[in-house]
Amino acid sequence: MKKENKTQYVLLGLLNIHPQSGYDLKNNIQKTVGYFWSESYGQIYPTLAQLEKVGLVSKTVQKSGRQRQIYSITAKGRKILKQWLQTPITLPKIRNELLLKVFFASSIPTEVSIKHIAAYMEQTQQLHGILKQIEKIILQHPQYNPKKPYNLLTVQFGILATGAEMTWCKQALKKLQSI
Amino acid sequence: MKKENKTQYVLLGLLNIHPQSGYDLKNNIQKTVGYFWSESYGQIYPTLAQLEKVGLVSKTVQKSGRQRQIYSITAKGRKILKQWLQTPITLPKIRNELLLKVFFASSIPTEVSIKHIAAYMEQTQQLHGILKQIEKIILQHPQYNPKKPYNLLTVQFGILATGAEMTWCKQALKKLQSI
DNA sequence: ACGTACATGTAAATGGTTACATGATTGA
């Protein structure tokens, strides 16, 4: 397993919270880090198999009911996870299709750009609302521990980021509508 | 050439401004849309060949001096570009390694997260500064046309986005340092 | 009995980076 492949670390990170199946992992990635990370089954299942082969996770087949493949992180897996958590971060590589279309928009009608930006704003607004709700839930949760604000911090990142994007959309729409 | 592949549209978009070589395209992508889009030679050269094969661009070999392969957009290419510019946008797929490391940070020392966020802030701050300078240059440019503010708009998106990230970094650092 | 969600995977295709190979031109 190559060091750079990040899929494995999301899986290890979630398995470090509690053992679960590939199916659970897919859902939990969406629920917990879905705003800034995603994985498909085509990545998850092969990566789990690979992680098991090198001993970073172990598999047990659920006895009762359905034959679910439950994965647990091993001591070795925890070590590798912690190591990765401490390696320097790199800036995310973004590829924003809206901005590309806006940048090259000189040869098409202004209304098209307006429509694109409006659509972007709507979708961003929706995400912003969801993140605000999540923030509220975290803060109201009786077990919220201010010494471990990591989940809250990532949600707040999303709130600020989407907020800025909405601000830009409003500005951009105003400017384009005045043309 | 598949419709969904976006590399071709950046190339068409830039060739629509003026004819240039693959090497130029690489540099110009960086200079113009580099903040939110990038391409490697491994994508550019094969895509140019493909675009020529289907008649969206044409190639002429520079006569004088170096034998540069200069590509121009064709009428058909312009048509395809315009069509794409009008198709609905999709939200960018982000994968933020910093947030992943912060999210899973409960099992490692707080100082590690602080270091990560500080590094992120520094890099973001630098980009923010560059974008502010570009904005100033655009606005001061005598040929700036307020009826075609597309370049300015993308730069301003970057300024607002990086600004929000810097705000978050400061908040997050303050919170973590108080633990 | 039927639909929905649970559940696990694989194969093919696509997307994208990196390393390599090669050589020309320019300026100090």
Add this chain to the structure above:
DNA sequence: TCAATCATGTAACCATTTACATGTACGT
């Protein structure tokens, strides 16, 4: 003449999505 940068490309590899295949369990 040497280094830098201009310039074009390919091959190998890595990353990722999508479509497909297959079947189970649960609630109504």
